[in-house]
Amino acid sequence: MPTWRRILQRVLGARRPEVNTGLESEHPVDKSLDANLDHIKQLFADSADLVCRRLQVGHRAAALVYLKGITNSQLIQQGIAQPLLNCQRSSSLEDILACLGVSDYANMEDLHQALQQMMDGRVLLICQGIPFAVAIDVVDFPKRNIDEAESDAVVSGPLDSFIESIEDNLALIRRRLRTPHFKSKIMRLGILSRTPVAICYLVDRVDRQLLEEVEQRLQRMQAREDLPKVLDSYYVMESISDHPLSPFPQVLQTERPDVIVAHLVEGRVSILVDGSPVALVVPAAFFDLLQTADDYYIHPLFASAARWLRLSALFITTSVSALYVAVTTFHYEVIPSKLVNTVAQTRGEVPLSSFSEAIILEITVDLLREATIRLPTKVGQVIGVVGALVVGQAAVQAGLVGPLLVIVVAIATIAGFAIPNNEQATALRMLRFPMILAANYLSGFGMIIVMVAVLTHLASMDSLGEPYMRPVAPLKLRQLKDVIIRPFRKV
Amino acid sequence: MQNRHRPVVTGWQLFCLIVNTIVGTGVYTLARDVAEPAGAGGLLSMLLAGILMVVGLLGLHLLASRFPRQTLNEYIGEILGTFLGKGYLLVYALFTLLIGVSVPRAHFPVVSAWALGQTPQLVFMVPLVFVCWNVARRGVVVTARVVEMINYLTLTLIILLVIPVIPIDLDFVRPLFEKGVAGIAKGILPGLYAFAGFDVFLIVYPYVRTRRKFGIGVAALGLVTFFYLMTTLLIIGNLGIELILMTTWPLQSYLNRFALEIFERADVVFLIAWTFQIINTIVVMLYIAITCLQGAFPCLNASIVYFIVLILAIATTSYQTDYDFETRVRSTYSLIAIGFFWVTPWLLWMVSLLRGKKGESSSEEKSAA
Amino acid sequence: MKRRAQLSGLLLIICLVLTACWDQRPLEDMALIAGIGIDPYPESPNLMNFSLVYPLYLPDRRQGEKIELIAADNLGQAITVFERQNARQFAGGKVRVVVFGEDAARQGLEGLIDYVQVPTIDDTALVAVAERAYDLWNVQLPETERIAFQIQGMLRNAHREGNTLRITMGELITEASAFGVDAVVPVLKVLDQWRIQVDGAALFRDMQMVDTVTQDELNLLMALRNRIGEVSIVANVGVSDILCKPVVEISLIAPKPRIKPRLENGQLRVKVDFSARYVLNSYDAIADLTEPDATDALTRALESYLLIEMSRLVTKLQELRVDPLGVGKTLRAQNPKQFDPMQYREQWAQAQVDLSVDLHLTRAGTLNRNHSQRP
Incomplete structure (x- = not known):
């Protein structure tokens, strides 16, 4: 590791604690029921949700151990407890299990392993004199209903979106892919959280190398001792990105099962994380992030126009305010004759230089945006924009900023909202500040130098082996079609 | 995934690399440079220079196609022997660096006259060269990608430049043979100077995965020649020979004559946007210089070579001299350099023929054949 | 790596510090x-x-x-x-x-x-x-x-x-x-x-x-310079059996002067074939201008007026030794070897200029009589 990277790690890197789950060591199930229950109670001391229910199965003492809240208590009562109480034959484990009304169970020799299962929402059945624990599946995690997507909202098209439960999410995908080629492999990530993570792909379409690479990277993540928790798919995203330091997202995030299916059909790999309504798609290149689900549910002409707008938004959101600074401080010649006197007059009334004016207004707009983003509904966004305009109006009347700049910044902000991916939009918005700075020092030349530096960064990135700027650099004409227009399905 | 094992340059990237390396600052003064000796016949000089360049390209192609899987660094030793080979690479690197450095140096006076009159050369050059070097040091793949991306913009500029937006007077262009055949022949030399950088073909040749490399090279040279011809035609047709000879940067004077709707001064807008093209040229030149220096001093650590090139480039671009003196010196050494790039590949090819040296042809190309 | 990173960072900082916005x-x-x-x-x-x-x-x-x-x-x-x-x-x-x-x-x-x-x-x-x-x-x-x-x-x-x-x-x-x-x-x-x-x-x-x-001369000059789509001319064609007032206002549409200079033994000969379509803007006619005979006569009268006026203008230009028509430029384009910028003004002053004018009426601005007599 080079020095600068080590320094960077020390300054910016997260603290990495040593963790253990308390269940690492092996602990075989004892023949004595009491010994087992004592051990469990010792481990789970002060756990209010632990239930240990002793019952008599035939002539054998037994106990059901489970966690309240994540199990279906009705099912436990009717499907497990009642049949066990009524059970006559209890000479062997097979006899006991034959009484049960549920079929999804597993026998465990190791108590700690069984307890891990319990924490996934299973009931443990431990019997006196039998060195096995039986884990019975009665999972019932609390979850919300399938709802409309908040971030990937569409005007038309399917409305259902992922929720926090991975089983339901897989079901949403399966519903759209009725083929045995659809595969989903489950891995557990995070020492403490042991979050289930599913790798989904279509076996006949996926690039084998890509799949291996994804699996390797997840396994590497699994092997990491210092990763206690995976609370959201973003944890996974950071860990599998080729360039985690880059502000540009290299993984596509979506809440929509239809988007996932579309990408799976194109041969990509999708990653679902339990507890997160956001699924990931890899590899994702720069221009993939500019597409929305909407594009495929409206007329290709409108969708293509929208794509062009988004492409122009890329330029507008990064450079318009810098252009304003460059033009008003260096190149008054390029302003149209009809406009130049008005601009000069309004600029003359402002006490600040164009540069300070632009920076202050940009920061104000960003503040407004940040403040309103956590307002309850999407109304917040609208209020944000309106608020910016109102503030702008007042600032103009007070003679703090020029009216043209308010228009320019408003256009740049609106263009920023036109970029569908939030991460990408934020990264591009951040670019405004170095651009404005460069424009203030070296006018357009400075802006170009910053642009080339950013392009270099983008060009040197790969997203899981695919060039980040494909299909533009390197040019792939066939894929480029899907960037600049939305192809017609039937011609 | 294949990118990790061996860098790959596509055919289109090769095209972009050649076009963008050749077209640089020459375009500002080209019309005057060829019109001085040849009058309106400068157009014919331009055309002849383009044809001569195709011959030069053929030399590069013949040499490189004998060693299709090896870079110049690898096979030069086989042809000339280790010691001479390293000497050749060193000379090559220095010439390329010299031409690469002269590009921003020629650009700066225009920038200085139009926009940044008081900004010291150093302040303009350091970020510019640094950004270019930052691309070049990342190797052929990133260089090709960046050049390709910038190319979309500069290609648009090139196309916009060859469209006659304001009426031209063809009577200014018609006296082609006013200065006679001798004048046209004299005009070829400054015409050739405008083609500096075509040897990037030789350097990236082994990375290109297509069989039509020579065709792509010729197409790129054709586009550049067409571009030069059209701009020269438009400038002469608009300004007239006499005014061109009095103007320092005829292209800028020509562009000053039309106003766009939003950006009213085409010359200022062009000057700024053309910086992209300047960057492209410097990037490729620095890349070639780095590559050849690495070949000349294989014992040196890669980062030390990068560093040497950066310091050399910044020092030489920031050093200030008299503009006219510099222009004279530049045209001299550029011509020597172009002669070097033009002649030595043919010589090397002959030597390799005589000594019977030949690289292995790639399995892909065999199967494709 | 370490040294390079440090040095490049240092350079950037120096650069930023140095940059004091000289040219704002x-x-x-x-x-x-x-x-x-x-x-x-x-x-x-x-x-x-x-x-x-x-x-x-x-x-x-x-x-x-x-x-x-x-x-x-x-x-x-x-x-x-x-x-x-x-x-x-x-x-x-x-x-x-x-x-x-x-x-x-x-x-x-x-x-x-x-x-x-x-x-x-x-x-x-x-x-x-x-x-x-x-x-x-x-x-x-x-x-x-x-x-x-x-x-x-x-x-x-x-x-x-x-x-x-x-x-x-x-x-x-x-x-x-x-x-x-x-x-x-x-x-x-x-x-x-x-x-x-x-x-x-x-x-x-x-x-x-x-x-x-004068303005009238300028209009003729513009027509002869071939830079303009439309030129208005006020022509005095004299009273005849067609017109009751001598002055006619016309617009020349797309005037095409074909200038052919030739140098023979140091003597410049210039042939100018001027052709244009024209539109009648204002006139007072006695004759019926929907009849071809009348319009032909009017066109001929206009042609001879233009010929006289243009010749007068060209003579004036020659006397002044100025060439706004670009005759010399055309001569140079055709014969670059013969053109001598030093002697050209004298040659132009002595030049023999043959003018010809050819006009075509495109719109008389009157209705056909048959048309107007309809009930």
Whole structure:
């Protein structure tokens, strides 16, 4: 590791604690029921949700151990407890299990392993004199209903979106892919959280190398001792990105099962994380992030126009305010004759230089945006924009900023909202500040130098082996079609 | 995934690399440079220079196609022997660096006259060269990608430049043979100077995965020649020979004559946007210089070579001299350099023929054949 | 790696520290010059009087104008003086019109070649000549109008309607410097305190104004210069059995002069075949102009009028030794070896010019009699 990277790690890197789950060591199930229950109670001391229910199965003492809240208590009562109480034959484990009304169970020799299962929402059945624990599946995690997507909202098209439960999410995908080629492999990530993570792909379409690479990277993540928790798919995203330091997202995030299916059909790999309504798609290149689900549910002409707008938004959101600074401080010649006197007059009334004016207004707009983003509904966004305009109006009347700049910044902000991916939009918005700075020092030349530096960064990135700027650099004409227009399905 | 094992340059990237390396600052003064000796016949000089360049390209192609899987660094030793080979690479690197450095140096006076009159050369050059070097040091793949991306913009500029937006007077262009055949022949030399950088073909040749490399090279040279011809035609047709000879940067004077709707001064807008093209040229030149220096001093650590090139480039671009003196010196050494790039590949090819040296042809190309 | 990172970081920092925004020209600190007038300085023959017009910003977004009169050798010096006298910096990038006083133009514009090399100055500025350029700026206009813009719009409109030619700074420099063609610049006349009018044009020989032509002559000249889509001509064809008033107003549409110069033993022979379509704008006819015989007769009368007037104009140009038609340029294009810029003016003065005029009526502007007699 080079020095600068080590320094960077020390300054910016997260603290990495040593963790253990308390269940690492092996602990075989004892023949004595009491010994087992004592051990469990010792481990789970002060756990209010632990239930240990002793019952008599035939002539054998037994106990059901489970966690309240994540199990279906009705099912436990009717499907497990009642049949066990009524059970006559209890000479062997097979006899006991034959009484049960549920079929999804597993026998465990190791108590700690069984307890891990319990924490996934299973009931443990431990019997006196039998060195096995039986884990019975009665999972019932609390979850919300399938709802409309908040971030990937569409005007038309399917409305259902992922929720926090991975089983339901897989079901949403399966519903759209009725083929045995659809595969989903489950891995557990995070020492403490042991979050289930599913790798989904279509076996006949996926690039084998890509799949291996994804699996390797997840396994590497699994092997990491210092990763206690995976609370959201973003944890996974950071860990599998080729360039985690880059502000540009290299993984596509979506809440929509239809988007996932579309990408799976194109041969990509999708990653679902339990507890997160956001699924990931890899590899994702720069221009993939500019597409929305909407594009495929409206007329290709409108969708293509929208794509062009988004492409122009890329330029507008990064450079318009810098252009304003460059033009008003260096190149008054390029302003149209009809406009130049008005601009000069309004600029003359402002006490600040164009540069300070632009920076202050940009920061104000960003503040407004940040403040309103956590307002309850999407109304917040609208209020944000309106608020910016109102503030702008007042600032103009007070003679703090020029009216043209308010228009320019408003256009740049609106263009920023036109970029569908939030991460990408934020990264591009951040670019405004170095651009404005460069424009203030070296006018357009400075802006170009910053642009080339950013392009270099983008060009040197790969997203899981695919060039980040494909299909533009390197040019792939066939894929480029899907960037600049939305192809017609039937011609 | 294949990118990790061996860098790959596509055919289109090769095209972009050649076009963008050749077209640089020459375009500002080209019309005057060829019109001085040849009058309106400068157009014919331009055309002849383009044809001569195709011959030069053929030399590069013949040499490189004998060693299709090896870079110049690898096979030069086989042809000339280790010691001479390293000497050749060193000379090559220095010439390329010299031409690469002269590009921003020629650009700066225009920038200085139009926009940044008081900004010291150093302040303009350091970020510019640094950004270019930052691309070049990342190797052929990133260089090709960046050049390709910038190319979309500069290609648009090139196309916009060859469209006659304001009426031209063809009577200014018609006296082609006013200065006679001798004048046209004299005009070829400054015409050739405008083609500096075509040897990037030789350097990236082994990375290109297509069989039509020579065709792509010729197409790129054709586009550049067409571009030069059209701009020269438009400038002469608009300004007239006499005014061109009095103007320092005829292209800028020509562009000053039309106003766009939003950006009213085409010359200022062009000057700024053309910086992209300047960057492209410097990037490729620095890349070639780095590559050849690495070949000349294989014992040196890669980062030390990068560093040497950066310091050399910044020092030489920031050093200030008299503009006219510099222009004279530049045209001299550029011509020597172009002669070097033009002649030595043919010589090397002959030597390799005589000594019977030949690289292995790639399995892909065999199967494709 | 370590050293490189440190050094490159250091360089960037040095660079940022060094960069002290030398070249900032904030828009609000600029005096955006909209018009430049150039007159001789009355008290000293070597100095020029430069009148610079730039907008003033008054409260409540009202706009005024300021005229600054500066005596200097050349424009560069005038700029220096201007900046010494004003709080705002001279900004020439938005110049809309440049007006030469007649006396200044007769002294020559040599210094202006340098002017066009100043990159910030706009080459698209329109050029005109006036008796005294300074008087032009003092014409009273409504409050919302600005004089430089007013003149620019006036010249443009007059050009669009075929009443004057439009010549920019860049074109003037090209025509003044190129061999075998001379510049023609429209003349602006101050009628009274409130009005300006485009009236005729000034003829230049290289950099120097030599004479003026009247508006009628200018119209003919424009038709012969082949730069214009439509020219209006007021022709006096005399009273005949077709017309009851001698004056006919016509518009020549797409006039095509074919100029064929030939050099024979040092003698220049120029053949000019002029052809155009025309539209009748205003006339008083006795005869029925829907009849072909009548229109043919009218066309012939117009042709002979144009022939006489054009010959007179060409003779005048030859006597003045100016060639705004670009005959020399065409000669050079055809025969670059024979063309000698040194001797050309003399050759042109001695040249034998054969003119022919060919007109076609496209629209008489009258209805067919049969058509009008319908119930």
